[in-house]
Amino acid sequence: MSIRDNILSIKDEISNEVKLVAVSKTRSIDEIKEAYDSNQKIFGENRVQEIVEKHQLLPDDIEWHMIGHLQKNKVKYISNFITLIHSLDRISLAAEIDKCAKKSNRKIDCLIQLKISSEETKFGLDTRLLEDFYSDIQKYENINIVGLMGMASFTENQQKISDEFSQIKELYDIMNLKNSKIKNLSIGMSDDYRLAIEKGSNMIRVGSKIFGKRSY
Numbered sequence: 001m002s003i004r005d006n007i008l009s010i011k012d013e014i015s016n017e018v019k020l021v022a023v024s025k026t027r028s029i030d031e032i033k034e035a036y037d038s039n040q041k042i043f044g045e046n047r048v049q050e051i052v053e054k055h056q057l058l059p060d061d062i063e064w065h066m067i068g069h070l071q072k073n074k075v076k077y078i079s080n081f082i083t084l085i086h087s088l089d090r091i092s093l094a095a096e097i098d099k100c101a102k103k104s105n106r107k108i109d110c111l112i113q114l115k116i117s118s119e120e121t122k123f124g125l126d127t128r129l130l131e132d133f134y135s136d137i138q139k140y141e142n143i144n145i146v147g148l149m150g151m152a153s154f155t156e157n158q159q160k161i162s163d164e165f166s167q168i169k170e171l172y173d174i175m176n177l178k179n180s181k182i183k184n185l186s187i188g189m190s191d192d193y194r195l196a197i198e199k200g201s202n203m204i205r206v207g208s209k210i211f212g213k214r215s216y
């Protein structure tokens with residue numbers, strides 16, 4: 001199947017309410033162009049240098065999403081063009097995003113990344129801290145919190161993944177009821193996006209199912 005076929009078949013399968021973020025990390029400009037020409041306009045990357053280069057080389061109507069761990073000292077390179085940051089997980093990062101957004105005269109949309117997996121290596125905010133974190137960052141006027149993001153454990157155990165998605169959905173529902181700006185739930189990747197959508201995802205981040213297996 002071609003990149004185009006893969007995108008069409010995923011879009012065919014999901015409803016219009018679910019946004020597809022094509023995860024283009026490690027992919028070439030030509031591969032991304034093929035996706036773009038198949039009417040895919042949202043791309044996600046996890047490295048600052050890569051997203052900056054690709055943003056410069058590709059059409060202006062692409063929405064670029066930062067989906068990976070973000071270092072404070074690199075925020076300045078993306079703050080003038082980034083559409084959505086999925087990986088806001090600490091106050092110091094919020095302060096830096098706010099500062100850079102101000103300089104660019106923008107308000108930057110962010111998702112709070114929650115740690116829902118039991119794995120040690122994953123980034124994300126402890127779910128127990130969400131309420132305090134959310135109220136603490138209200139002071140940052142150039143940040144717009146528009147939802148939550150999570151990554152399930154890397155496991156074959158579907159029940160475990162399902163429980164982790166349910167946990168974040170519950171928190172999302174509570175926040176969404178209180179604040180209509182909270183309207184994006186970014187969960188689900190190539191191997192688990194169907195389950196994620198069943199659990200309430202409205203933003204899926206799909207890489208290998210579109211572009212094929214990554215070779216680093």
Ligand SMILES: *Cc1c(COP(=O)(O)O)cnc(C)c1O
Pocket residue numbers: 023025046067068151189190191205206207208209
């Ligand atoms: C790489 C990546 C994805 C996509 O992974 P696939 O399994 O290739 O779909 C989604 N989210 C994040 C945060 C990633 O780093």
